[in-house]
Amino acid sequence: MKNIENGLIELLPRTDRQRLLAAGGAVDVTLAEVLSQAGEPTRHVYFPMDGFVSLISRVDDHPGLEVGMVGREGMLGVHVALGVPVAPLHAVVQGPGTAFRIAVSPFRRELARSAALQRSLARYVNVLMAQLAGSAACLRFHQIGPRLARWLLMSQDRAQCDHFHMTHEFLAYMLGVRRVGVTAAAGVLQAGGLIEYHRGELRVVNRAGLEAAACSCYLADRRIYGLSIGRAPGPAIDAA
Structure with missing residues (x-):
């Protein structure tokens, strides 16, 4: 297997x-x-x-x-x-x-x-509860740009690659905003040299810059995973 x-x-x-x-x-x-x-x-x-x-x-x-x-x-x-x-x-x-x-x-x-397995899943339930609660707060208090940066980092961590196929319509759907808002936010990230986007193909070109642009929810998610289970997916961070 x-x-x-x-x-x-x-x-x-x-x-x-x-x-x-x-x-x-x-x-x-x-x-x-x-x-x-x-x-x-x-x-x-x-x-x-x-x-x-x-x-x-x-x-x-x-x-x-x-x-x-x-x-x-x-x-x-x-x-x-x-x-x-x-x-x-x-x-x-x-x-x-x-x-x-x-x-x-x-x-x-x-x-x-x-x-x-029971212990691992009990701890993962805690992680998932924190992620769900954090998503609600993120939607209420954070602007589209930092939320988009967070979403791209989360996707990159899990996909284990720098390239994604996604449209602005899809991103708007995921983030619960209008397409024009996603287009503007993605344009800012691209102008800053953090991502490249062309006809539905997106590539992360500056991971550190994208982390700096993301809202605090990204590191909060990773820290709760580290504290509950162990090292989070993607680049290692301090779980303390």
């Missing part, structure tokens, strides 16, 4: 890890693929390896808003570990790649057998 490069799985003792891996398998996840829908029964949980998934909240007839992101640092379907059979949020692939997928029944069986 392909080496499973997921932070939560890597934390497991060898025996627990082998049992879990024997119960599922690696799958490709494609751009815009819907992995779960709010209110629907969950059939599989996913441990992303080199792609990432947006957690989207929808209210009435309004467009969805991204409130969280799951990549190789975490797991999609953590509600199953809490005994909840239905998903609370929509989950859509925004960074294509691969993920380790396991059906709910064998996952629950392995969860019951592995105290280490």
